[in-house]
Amino acid sequence: MKHVIALAAGGTGGHLFPAEALARELMARGHDVVIHTERRGAQYTQALAGIAHVVLPASSLEGGVAAKVRAVLTILRGLLASRSDMKRRKVTAVVGFGGYPSFAPALAAKSLGLPLLLHEQATHLSKANRQLLRFADGLATSFPQVAGADGFDTGRIVETGNPVRQSILAARGDYPAFGDDLPLRLLVVGGSQSAAVFGRVVPPALLALPAGIRQRLQVSLQYKGDDADAIARQLHDAGVDARVQPFFDDMGQRLRDAHLVVTRAGATTAADLLTIGRPAIFVPLPHGGAREEQKRNAETLAQAGVGWHVPEADLTPDALAALLRQAFTSPTRLPDAARAAAALGRPDAASRLADAVERLL
């Protein structure tokens, strides 16, 4: 039977792209889908193409008392807008993907008595999901274990994996040929917001590499600082074949081509690179809160042999150059890590998550 399902997702790629992947799977099964997101999410026009979506007012609950009061009022406005859209469309179930903007639609779902399934992308429940758990009818996880769900009925927890976009699934393929004299392709991505640290540290690290490695490099650097053009010129002048862009729309192809990825440890970036099976140097967003979650992702993946965890404080140009040199000169280290990554990939995640949604209907 056809249903109308609302997906609630924060506006960064890390939350919105898994929602997109589930939306397309549910639509392929004949359901109608609407994504409730916020202003930043609506900017991903490629991800939302052909999917009904609603842009809600949203705010995080961080800051002083006055900011908190304003935030509560904004969330209430979001809740009313979300609720009236759900009623109008006759929504029958809601899936929350985390991020504070998922709060209002999740509460709207409960006020309408609709079943609510939460999806967690990371190894530990995010703040928003932790707070929403008491209202949830089910929890879908991306890893076999998820921390922070103590007290929630384990019978209602299902491991689905983190759904990735079609363009990522379509790019799966063997690890690229690797060895003497062949090109070495390095992909550097900071997550949906890019990361200033990579603009600061990666170029000098590349320039410090021995000429024999430097001249074989083909680098894709996601970076959106004002000095992006200057960095591209500097690398070019040093004989490094580099493309510097604020965001890569062709992430699947770039991951497929890459021998090594240098990245933050956002859970959705991790799902993308595990699905394609590429090794990585993880440099998690530093400092507590939601950001601590990236440190845990990085630790988990490094322990599984997918690559290295380097805290940002230790990421000096010299340290990165030494690591790159070690990785690129070992004949086995990167191919082995690529195999460990692929073993953790979950290409069936969208389908498993759609099954979990249909069980709630």
Ligand SMILES: CC(=O)N[C@H]1[C@@H](OP(=O)(O)OP(=O)(O)OC[C@H]2O[C@@H](n3ccc(=O)[nH]c3=O)[C@H](O)[C@@H]2O)O[C@H](CO)[C@@H](O)[C@@H]1O
């Ligand atoms: C500040 C913040 O809220 N961070 C969270 C957010 O991060 P963020 O939104 O950065 O999420 P991720 O790094 O997990 O995902 C980014 C997505 O953008 C894609 N991409 C990235 C760069 C690029 O040039 N092209 C491209 O397509 C990646 O392949 C990935 O699919 O969601 C993640 C998943 O819940 C969380 O782990 C992060 O803590």
